Amino acid sequence: MNTKLSYIFYTGIITIFLLLGATALAETEDEDENDECDEKCLAEFHIPDYDKPFAPITFNKKSYTWGSQVRVIIYAPSWNQDKNKIDFIGDEATLPIKISTRGHFREPYQFIELGPNTGQFFGKFKLTGFSHDANGDGISDLSPRTSGEGPYKGRLECDRNDAVTVSFEAVDGVVVVNSAPITWELGQIKFGQTSYKPSMDAIVTVSDQDMNLIHNKLNTVKVDVYSDSDAGGTTITAVETDVNTGIFEGHITFTQTDNSNGDRLFVSNGDTIFARYTDRTAPQPYSIEDEVDIVAQSTFSPDTPTLNKITQQNLQVSDNQGNLLNSAEEGHQIFIQSNLVNNMENPLQFAYLVQIKDENDNVINLSWMAGTIQPQQSMDVSQSWIPTQKGNYKIETFVWDSIADPMPLAKNQMIEFTIS
Ligand SMILES: [Ca+2]
Ligand SMILES: [Ca+2]
Ligand SMILES: [Ca+2]
Ligand SMILES: [Ca+2]
Numbered sequence: 001m002n003t004k005l006s007y008i009f010y011t012g013i014i015t016i017f018l019l020l021g022a023t024a025l026a027e028t029e030d031e032d033e034n035d036e037c038d039e040k041c042l043a044e045f046h047i048p049d050y051d052k053p054f055a056p057i058t059f060n061k062k063s064y065t066w067g068s069q070v071r072v073i074i075y076a077p078s079w080n081q082d083k084n085k086i087d088f089i090g091d092e093a094t095l096p097i098k099i100s101t102r103g104h105f106r107e108p109y110q111f112i113e114l115g116p117n118t119g120q121f122f123g124k125f126k127l128t129g130f131s132h133d134a135n136g137d138g139i140s141d142l143s144p145r146t147s148g149e150g151p152y153k154g155r156l157e158c159d160r161n162d163a164v165t166v167s168f169e170a171v172d173g174v175v176v177v178n179s180a181p182i183t184w185e186l187g188q189i190k191f192g193q194t195s196y197k198p199s200m201d202a203i204v205t206v207s208d209q210d211m212n213l214i215h216n217k218l219n220t221v222k223v224d225v226y227s228d229s230d231a232g233g234t235t236i237t238a239v240e241t242d243v244n245t246g247i248f249e250g251h252i253t254f255t256q257t258d259n260s261n262g263d264r265l266f267v268s269n270g271d272t273i274f275a276r277y278t279d280r281t282a283p284q285p286y287s288i289e290d291e292v293d294i295v296a297q298s299t300f301s302p303d304t305p306t307l308n309k310i311t312q313q314n315l316q317v318s319d320n321q322g323n324l325l326n327s328a329e330e331g332h333q334i335f336i337q338s339n340l341v342n343n344m345e346n347p348l349q350f351a352y353l354v355q356i357k358d359e360n361d362n363v364i365n366l367s368w369m370a371g372t373i374q375p376q377q378s379m380d381v382s383q384s385w386i387p388t389q390k391g392n393y394k395i396e397t398f399v400w401d402s403i404a405d406p407m408p409l410a411k412n413q414m415i416e417f418t419i420s
Helices: 003-019 023-028
Strands: 058-059 071-075 097-099 112-115 120-129 152-157 163-170 175-184 187-193 203-209 222-229 230-240 246-255 264-266 271-279 292-300 310-318 333-341 349-359 363-372 376-385 391-400 412-418
Touching: 058 163, 058 175, 071 097, 071 163, 097 152, 120 175, 120 271, 163 333, 175 187, 187 271, 203 222, 203 333, 222 246, 222 264, 230 264, 292 310, 310 391, 310 412, 333 349, 333 391, 363 376
Parallel strands: 120 152, 246 264
Antiparallel strands: 058 071, 071 120, 097 163, 112 120, 163 175, 187 203, 203 246, 222 230, 222 271, 230 246, 271 292, 310 333, 333 376, 349 363, 349 391, 391 412
16 A cells, blocks of 8 residues: 555656656656546546536425425436336335425335336325415315325325425435425415506406415415405405416406495596405414415506596687787787696697687688697697687687597687677
């Protein structure tokens, strides 16, 4: 042993000399032996692949909740004993697989090879939680029990904050093990939109994995919906979007005339509307018995009737100095003006029209201007007219969205005016 160590040390020194160009000592090297470790040499070693750390037990999820199905694959190529047959592992007392939570376990638990020649072994089991009423109906919702055989039928009780562990004694005395946490999550709720109009239905979505209580069947949760105008509201049932999503959707229709009932909610214009999910499976720091209300908000805001988009007011007639007139003389220019207010949250294009009729209802003058009014802006608009004949006239003003394709944006105004 000492001899060999000193030899290695010695050749190390020679290598350094070679690098420095000290070729004189080269003949002392043993030229018959290759210092490199070739493929044949490498084959004698197990060299870890540091990019893919050896993790022979993998879970299908990073964490689980109290009623989850847990799926596990164990990579154990040494136990692919027959390349033409599905092999089994873990079901013998000598090299067992153990599935467990902190307080409960099944052992041995058989796993089955995924294919005849994969070396990957699969097992699943279901967590059965503990006695607890999760939906508020007074009845416990899971059936806690620890039972069943691998690879598919295992049942394991667990607590709210727990961990699931799978261990495999791959070789005598060598146990590989992996764990994943079990925890409740705080539910979430949201409306599909930030506001709704009378013709629309609303969709409310609750997300709470803890309430996927039955695997491969649709579960439901209750959602209370209410509005400013009806604080009592109604309760709807939200249904799981697929058998194992833990995401639940409920529908709401709106009424402004009937009582709230079923999925119908009474609302008034401008109401805030609410959806409340009571999470009885809340994580720490809540206690197991806590009921945590999670509330989402939206609004009910019907379309503004088009005639109210702009308020038109204060129709009056003035001279070119801005003095208000009750009458005018023929041949003098007058100004017909109104005040406009944009009631909308967006800018509006508009056309302001002035129509003047004589005593016989004949239109003797029609003029307009076009413009844009900003949200909440108040704007004075005017058109000029030079009357050419004495008489009594009717002055009407209109606010349309355009001349080409007119749609009224405000109520019309009318005054009578005398030219003397
Ligand atoms: Ca096999
Ligand atoms: Ca219950
Ligand atoms: Ca389900
Ligand atoms: Ca929950």
